[in-house]
Amino acid sequence: MKRFISLSSIVYLTVLITGCNAQQKNSKEIMKNKEAISAFYQKALTVNKDTRPTAVLTRLMAEGYQSFNSTGSKGAKELMRQLEFFWKLIPDLKWETQQIINDGDKFVVRSIATGTPNGDFMGLPTNGSKSFKIMTIDIHTMKDGKFVSTNHIEDWATAMQQLKSKSSSDETMKVAMDFMGAIGKGDMKKMVSLMHDDMVWHNEGDKSMPWIGPWKGKKTILEKFLPEFGSNFKTIKWEPNDALSKGDTAAFFGNMIGELTKTGKQTEEFTYALRVKVKDGKVILWNWFEDSYAVSKAYHNK
Incomplete structure (x- = not known):
């Protein structure tokens, strides 16, 4: 007895297979982007003995990358210089990811940043005797495991308050x-x-x-x-x-x-x-x- 597969069934199977392939590809893309985000926080923002910010960011930043905050923007090279300076100023700088929310190519990352500056910290003299602990929020646009742009906000006002001595x-x-x-x-x-x-x-x-x-x-x-x-x-x-x-x-x-x-x-x-x-x-x-x-x-x- 011959069995016939209807045209509608073929179309359904084709769509299903295509959808599975797209979903699989999307999952790989998400995983790749999350790995890049993990490296960004653990290897570039957090001081460690194995890496340097410039080396890590060079392979993670897409061409034309821009980092935006409430006062303006900076490119990848400026960000690298800033982080290299922070590593020297805050030798125990640590950025711990608390939550990641993904929507398409956007990744919202909530983190806790801690550190003990020793030197001029945003105009405030510090001597390594006081530490800060603040919340940060970043919205990264990612593509193929690279950072296209970042919109970020850090609670530096609280950090300054924590670092200031009493009057x-x-x-x-x-x-x-x-x-x-x-x-x-x-x-x-x-x-x-x-x-x-x-x-x-x-x-x-x-x-x-x-x-x-x-x-x-x-x-x-x-x-x-x-x-x-x-x-x-x-x-x-x-x-x-x-x-x-x-x-x-x-x-x-x-x-x-x-x-x-x-x-x-x-x-x-x-x-x-x-x-x-x-x-x-x-x-x-x-x-x-x-x-x-x-x-x-x-x-x-x-």
Whole structure:
């Protein structure tokens, strides 16, 4: 018994086979593009020992490639130079892909970028002590395993916020207050930890009083000034009333009473001013201004 295949069946089979071939080809294209995207994030954006951004991007970028953001665009060579610079500036730069969404030749990639810059980062001085962690979104147009174009956005504003220290004025005030508190409590360990190696302790006043400075260097202050001052002057009252800071400098104003151990005589209550400078989180200048006449009178028992 002969069997006949209708024309419609032949057409259906042809369409089915053609569709399968197209689907297979499309799947291969998608896989090829995803492999290129993986290499882009793992081998060009992320610092590693095996590759360099320029070498990776040279084989991944299509001719005429452009990268677009809210301020303009750059070509492949500009992108290569930027990434080479980033690798030096951010030696632990890492770009971790979180999600990829594909629609035709478009691939949307959501990533997390992290790093610890050491140098000028977009105009912000950094020293490798702070890191950033931000979200990034890229929309890549791909063709045959190559990048045709990229539209991207990174949350650099958050990165800058994360990298910024607290206000330098706030940091200065905190260090100065901590040092002052350690003095008040007699906490030598804390004091020593907050003293810069090049610290200067400068008390103005009657040069015949043995603790009048300046005293230069942490070692000198600890071994000579503090014992000399401690054996000659006893603080009866020390009351800061006002304080302000700007940048690396803090100033304090208040009232105090002292007793001179040489004579056992107390000063009358007098006002003082204190200028403090902080460097690298430590006190580098402790500049004391007081009614040195009142102190001198008590010291000389006048």
